[in-house]
Amino acid sequence: MLSYAEKIREIAGRLLASGAVNMVIGFRQGTIPMMNEPHFAKNPAEAAKLVWDSHCGINLANYLTDRKEKIGIVAKGCDSRNIVTHIIENKIKREQLVVIGVPCQGMVDKRKIALKCPGEITAVIETETQVTATGNGFSQSFDKKDVLQHNCSLCIHRNPVIHDELVAAPVEEQKGIDRYADVRAVEAMSPEQRWKYFEDLLSPCVRCYACRNACPLCYCPTCFVDESRPQWVGKGQDPSDVRTFHFLRAYHCAGRCTDCGSCERSCPVGINMRVFTKKLEKDCLDLFGWEAGLSLDVRPPLDVYRPSDPNDFIK
């Protein structure tokens, strides 16, 4: 996977030099370890700054919304599914894009690593299978597979679903993964237990909206939480407002979320709000046999009617 970076720079440089695209969206080294940031390369010199490693967890489809120019975009499996969703939702045109597909082996969870280190991490280096974090007086190595982001450890679509270039041969997809053990655990709770569980889960939320901003699906010009006339939801820390924000946001992602994990990754207080979107993802799979972003030719379940749609809940 470490050889990907060179290939990405090569492809991006070529696309920009030939004028095939006006911009390539990828990653560059972040200012602190394990925090790569989006990079918008507009010429071959800028393309030389592109990197690839296990810290490229942000979903780059987020930066495509309503762009008009021709764009080359580096895409992991989940990014590519959100690109498909963007195309289906008319947020970008397929013809505008050159998708530089990256067969992904999972991104590491910076929190898992930080928790296991005794002090501040000042540098992180990695090999194909290991990451080593160093800081003042310590150096610790981890097997990548033990410190993957939760969503990556459950991922069954690591290879990009659409691509014009591929930086390496496809990787083997994970088989026999139980994706929804956590959702089933919540489903099994009594209503009171569930209420309490969500109350605890959301209690640290500071309403910074990083989760919403990191999500490629949240592209409305004015989000319902920002509107003040009418004010759909209170703006403070009252638990009922926090809860309303999270549930509504999750519902807006129904049938669209790819479990890319950008929301969870971006949360400053480490809330796993993916339990909400995952429940909807599971329902879409169970009720409609639907997984988001796999095809440009099938309309999502929430915008078509089929006589066989389940409706037992209507009395």
Add this chain to the structure above:
Amino acid sequence: MGIEPGRLQFSWISSAESTKFVEVVTQVTNAIRALGPNPDFTKKLAEVA
């Protein structure tokens, strides 16, 4: 979400089915009255010292 079962109901009622509408509304209102108020969704005023 943890809302008590019975607080939420979905029905198909055509605009021509006024009797059904009245029936359903009465029935749901009675059922929810029986459950009592739902304090989980009321906002608490900030406590002033």
